[in-house]
Amino acid sequence: MLDPFCGRGTTNFAARMLALPTLGIDSSPVGVAVARAKLVDSSPRSILRAAATILTDVAEPKDIPQGSFWEWAYAPEVLQSMCRLREGLMANAKSPARTALRAIILGAMHGPRTKGAPSYLSNQCPRTYAPKPRYATAFWQERGLRPEPVDVLDVIERRADRYFAHRLPKPIGAIRLADSRERSAFARLGRRFRWVITSPPYYGMRTYIPDQWLRNWFLGGPSAVDYSQTGQVTHASRAAFVSDLGVVWQRVSDVCLPDATLVVRFGAIQDRAAAPLELLCESLGVAGWEISDVVSAGSAGDGRRQADHFVRGRSTAITEHDIWATRRGSGRGWLPQRWPCWPRRCCKHKA
Numbered sequence: 001m002l003d004p005f006c007g008r009g010t011t012n013f014a015a016r017m018l019a020l021p022t023l024g025i026d027s028s029p030v031g032v033a034v035a036r037a038k039l040v041d042s043s044p045r046s047i048l049r050a051a052a053t054i055l056t057d058v059a060e061p062k063d064i065p066q067g068s069f070w071e072w073a074y075a076p077e078v079l080q081s082m083c084r085l086r087e088g089l090m091a092n093a094k095s096p097a098r099t100a101l102r103a104i105i106l107g108a109m110h111g112p113r114t115k116g117a118p119s120y121l122s123n124q125c126p127r128t129y130a131p132k133p134r135y136a137t138a139f140w141q142e143r144g145l146r147p148e149p150v151d152v153l154d155v156i157e158r159r160a161d162r163y164f165a166h167r168l169p170k171p172i173g174a175i176r177l178a179d180s181r182e183r184s185a186f187a188r189l190g191r192r193f194r195w196v197i198t199s200p201p202y203y204g205m206r207t208y209i210p211d212q213w214l215r216n217w218f219l220g221g222p223s224a225v226d227y228s229q230t231g232q233v234t235h236a237s238r239a240a241f242v243s244d245l246g247v248v249w250q251r252v253s254d255v256c257l258p259d260a261t262l263v264v265r266f267g268a269i270q271d272r273a274a275a276p277l278e279l280l281c282e283s284l285g286v287a288g289w290e291i292s293d294v295v296s297a298g299s300a301g302d303g304r305r306q307a308d309h310f311v312r313g314r315s316t317a318i319t320e321h322d323i324w325a326t327r328r329g330s331g332r333g334w335l336p337q338r339w340p341c342w343p344r345r346c347c348k349h350k351a
């Protein structure tokens with residue numbers, strides 16, 4: 001199972017649970033760090049030991065970010081521990097325990113304050129994306145919300161127990177940090193894929209990297225919001241977006257078996273793109289994929305959809321679809337001749 005836009009590795013983890021070999025590719029360092037942890041075997045004991053070893057080895061971190069955001073975001077001793085863990089993991093995050101530890105800290109870095117034992121290291125924050133420093137600092141100051149001291153090892157231990165206490169099927173596969181538009185991202189695979197299950201960037205969503213600036217800092221990135229779009233599919237224009245996706249679908253096709261099936265979950269911010277399905281299908285068509293089915297996956301709004309992470313602060317919803325496709329010539333697909341009939345078609349399933 002191949003996912004050329006694997007993000008945090010949801011599909012790769014599903015493949016692992018089904019004992020399928022899997023490859024995930026993503027150009028976001030944060031997504032890749034989290035996805036890699038879904039393909040390791042570790043235990044709460046070795047994760048906690050890895051954390052304790054780093055905290056002993058790195059007594060004085062070389063680099064502690066300064067400024068009011070950092071003072072309000074984390075209690076001083078929590079920030080100190082985070083910097084020590086950051087330095088230790090930047091030097092070496094190769095073992096399964098360290099890979100797991102890194103992802104656990106990424107998950108715990110920011111989130112809401114809860115009753116009882118804290119689950120997050122930060123002051124009151126959103127969980128899915130990092131707030132912009134000026135906005136967040138003003139929010140905390142206006143409400144007099146001081147960051148609380150949190151027992152970092154305790155948070156790590158509880159998370160390690162939650163995610164790594166159970167024996168899972170042996171992982172078969174890898175996660176690559178790469179740009180899926182590049183041929184090199186698919187080099188030296190040694191296998192061809194029968195299933196491609198993926199979810200490319202939603203049209204109009206350009207904030208995958210800046211939204212994760214705080215987690216990206218933990219991985220060695222800058223201590224300020226990173227607005228760069230390096231390695232990301234372009235949203236500069238509709239045509240450029242279709243062309244970029246087309247390149248990825250072509251690369252994917254090159255490493256697939258002739259009877260491969262591609263399933264794409266796709267959506268768009270509605271006020272930005274009137275016809276997301278048309279756009280996605282166009283990109284598949286140029287790369288030789290034919291549609292075999294389109295199924296509505298519902299709309300954002302219940303808090304559980306992938307799209308719910310993207311719509312914050314926007315008045316419009318995101319509608320998601322699952323598009324099934326096969327390689328041209330397999331005899332299982334069809335190419336719609338008239339795009340305007342898409343919205344009706346998508347729910348009638350080839351009526």
Ligand SMILES: C[S@@+](CC[C@H](N)C(=O)[O-])C[C@H]1O[C@@H](n2cnc3c(N)ncnc32)[C@H](O)[C@@H]1O
Binds near residue numbers: 005025031180202233
């Ligand atoms: C909709 S998200 C995928 C979410 C994923 N299903 C998950 O469970 O987290 C789209 C992903 O595409 C990635 N992406 C965008 N352009 C890319 C490119 N050129 N190469 C590889 N990944 C890219 C983004 O970093 C983002 O993680």
